[in-house]
Amino acid sequence: MRTQRPLPSVTTLTEAQQRGWACVWCRTPLGIGLGNDLGEQRVRPADGAAYSWFPRQCYAAACQARETS
Template sequence: MTAPVDLPDPTLLSDAQQRGAGCVWCSASLTPGDAHDLGPRADPAYASVTWFPRC
């Protein structure tokens, strides 16, 4: 089992980073073949909102 990864605050990320189209750390554009899915996460500010971080 993999340990949880500490991620940046989603309110500080771009729309592309929040929806998984951009890396959460460097904002590089991601395609399905080259991205690592970090799992859907609940937004800390809005419990009913889910974001999809990838790197």
């Protein structure tokens, strides 16, 4: 499942959120196989090398409601 809303800026996220270990929206820890994979994202900072980050969102009602609003 891909998010229909723009993802938050990667610079505002914790390492756990960037790596998909925590929900990109509410920071809920996500175990292996839990949550919705939002797809690999590529970032090209103005200074430095490009890199990938791997957001996921949890199944919590708040995150599901965010998708429909």
